[in-house]
Amino acid sequence: MTLLEVRDLRVVFTRKGRRDVTAVDGVSFHVDGGETIGLVGESGSGKSVTSLAVMGLLPKRGVRVEGEVTFDGRQLLTMDDAQLRSIRGRDIAMVFQDPMSSLNPVVPIGRQVTEVLQRHRDMAGAAARTEAARLLHSVGIPDPDRRLREYPHQLSGGMRQRALIAMALACKPRLLIADEPTTALDVTIQAQILELLKELVADSGTALVMITHDLGVIAGLCDRVNVMYSGRIVESASRHGLFAQPRHPYTGGLLESIPRLDAPRGDKLNPIPGSPNDTLPWPRGCAFAPRCGNRIDVCTEETPELEPDSGVDHLLRCFNPLERSPEAASVAGS
Numbered sequence: 001m002t003l004l005e006v007r008d009l010r011v012v013f014t015r016k017g018r019r020d021v022t023a024v025d026g027v028s029f030h031v032d033g034g035e036t037i038g039l040v041g042e043s044g045s046g047k048s049v050t051s052l053a054v055m056g057l058l059p060k061r062g063v064r065v066e067g068e069v070t071f072d073g074r075q076l077l078t079m080d081d082a083q084l085r086s087i088r089g090r091d092i093a094m095v096f097q098d099p100m101s102s103l104n105p106v107v108p109i110g111r112q113v114t115e116v117l118q119r120h121r122d123m124a125g126a127a128a129r130t131e132a133a134r135l136l137h138s139v140g141i142p143d144p145d146r147r148l149r150e151y152p153h154q155l156s157g158g159m160r161q162r163a164l165i166a167m168a169l170a171c172k173p174r175l176l177i178a179d180e181p182t183t184a185l186d187v188t189i190q191a192q193i194l195e196l197l198k199e200l201v202a203d204s205g206t207a208l209v210m211i212t213h214d215l216g217v218i219a220g221l222c223d224r225v226n227v228m229y230s231g232r233i234v235e236s237a238s239r240h241g242l243f244a245q246p247r248h249p250y251t252g253g254l255l256e257s258i259p260r261l262d263a264p265r266g267d268k269l270n271p272i273p274g275s276p277n278d279t280l281p282w283p284r285g286c287a288f289a290p291r292c293g294n295r296i297d298v299c300t301e302e303t304p305e306l307e308p309d310s311g312v313d314h315l316l317r318c319f320n321p322l323e324r325s326p327e328a329a330s331v332a333g334s
Contacts, residue, residue, distance in 0.1 A: 003207050004031040004054070004175055009067035011046075011053050023049040025231035025282055026067075031175065036201060036208040038218040038239075040254065041228035044276040047211045048097065050228075051177050053077075055094055056084040071175070090120040093168035097180040099160035103152040109136075109163055110148030116170045135166040139196060158189035165196065172204060179211045194221060215251075216258045219243065227251045230279045230287035233306060236315040247309055247321040249294045286319070294320045 011024040096102040136144035253272035309316040
């Protein structure tokens with residue numbers, strides 16, 4: 001059953017005397033109950049803006065949001081602030097990218113966690129504090145009673161991120177959005193956070209939207225992957241189909257830029273040429289064309305549409321995709 005459905009979402013930032021900037025340009029995807037999907041792309045591809053639009057957290061001035069966002073049959077974009085506040089934190093929760101800026105630096109961790117319990121679960125006093133300690137313990141924070149009395153700057157980066165996850169899961173939401181939850185964490189803590197999210201989703205049946213720039217992060221986590229570039233989804237496939245054979249040159253570039261343990265010593269990384277600023281406007285062609293090694297003439301003359309590719313449930317926006325190997329075709333079709 002579809003829990004969240006995003007249809008033709010478009011977010012435009014406007015400023016007086018400046019040209020409009022389209023950050024999200026006709027994005028559509030859906031999330032089923034208990035499913036884990038990934039939104040992948042470089043910085044500036046529109047991933048975080050998409051999540052903020054879904055949560056209704058974009059500013060009212062200077063932003064135009066169009067399209068449809070349906071959660072459990074209810075239209076989120078037409079709700080007022082009071083209606084959204086009743087859903088945020090209870091039915092939909094979000095783990096933000098930077099825990100140091102997301103947590104209030106002058107309020108103890110305990111008060112920030114119990115605030116969610118008081119607002120959405122009508123808990124107060126000792127009961128709220130006991131539940132807050134249980135939540136911190138459930139995400140692997142040692143000595144939770146002491147941590148409740150501490151301030152964010154007294155916790156390590158990994159503990160702050162775990163505290164945010166505890167706050168997000170306090171009301172057992174049906175949908176959890178994790179925006180780069182492992183940014184700025186070392187590899188060991190990153191692995192622990194990802195394993196924690198995987199276990200919590202499996203235990204509670206919560207649907208998860210994982211936002212990241214690193215395909216390696218979602219390799220063992222997501223059921224389906226949506227690859228974004230310059231505000232649009234350029235490839236969408238199951239995890240197995242995407243990793244077995246990426247079809248869009250941008251997806252292939254993201255995979256090739258990941259360091260490999262089996263690479264020869266001294267082997268150079270293979271980054272994507274250029275930067276995310278080297279784009280064409282989508283109405284004039286493929287935005288990735290200036291950086292693409294598979295570029296042909298039509299790429300700078302026409303706009304590719306997101307269409308079904310060969311295989312099962314694989315969508316692609318490309319005129320000249322990467323070749324599909326026979327082995328990959330069998331995996332995608334299975």
